[in-house]
Amino acid sequence: QVQLVESGGGLVQAGGSLRLSCAASGRTISRYIMGWFRQAPGKEREIVAAITWNGGSTYYPDSVKCRFTISRDNTKNTVYLQMNNLKPEDRAVYYCAADDGRVIIKTVPHEYDYWGQGTQVTVSS
Numbered sequence: 001q002v003q004l005v006e007s008g009g010g011l012v013q014a015g016g017s018l019r020l021s022c023a024a025s026g027r028t029i030s031r032y033i034m035g036w037f038r039q040a041p042g043k044e045r046e047i048v049a050a051i052t053w054n055g056g057s058t059y060y061p062d063s064v065k066c067r068f069t070i071s072r073d074n075t076k077n078t079v080y081l082q083m084n085n086l087k088p089e090d091r092a093v094y095y096c097a098a099d100d101g102r103v104i105i106k107t108v109p110h111e112y113d114y115w116g117q118g119t120q121v122t123v124s125s
Helices: none
Strands: 003-007 010-013 018-025 033-039 046-051 068-073 078-083 092-099 119-124
Touching: 003 092, 018 033, 018 092, 018 119, 033 068, 033 078, 046 068, 046 078
Parallel strands: 010 119
Antiparallel strands: 003 018, 018 078, 033 046, 033 092, 068 078, 092 119
8 A cells, every 4th residue: 555645735926836745654655657637616637747656757748848847755764846937827735646557648537546535725816
């Protein structure tokens, strides 16, 4: 089992930045694909970033491309999401997730095996 705990959420003004962290325990995540998802009120959960086990490949949807950056430090069993130039529409609960598929990045929530409890990100205009 893998336990994931997100941190770093909060309130920020539009144009500002936040860095989310996802600390894993219970098992090393060094061979897992890791993803960040978000869910706004009344909307479906959507992917905002994913990274392969060695960081060699990443995925971003157009909505966050060039603003968000996912990274990982396998020695610390931690994944990060750097969010720059935040917009009010980025407001959501952000979740970290792990997929033991290893190679191919998945973009839908049901493909991921483990989830954190989420951290709230609020962007004021």
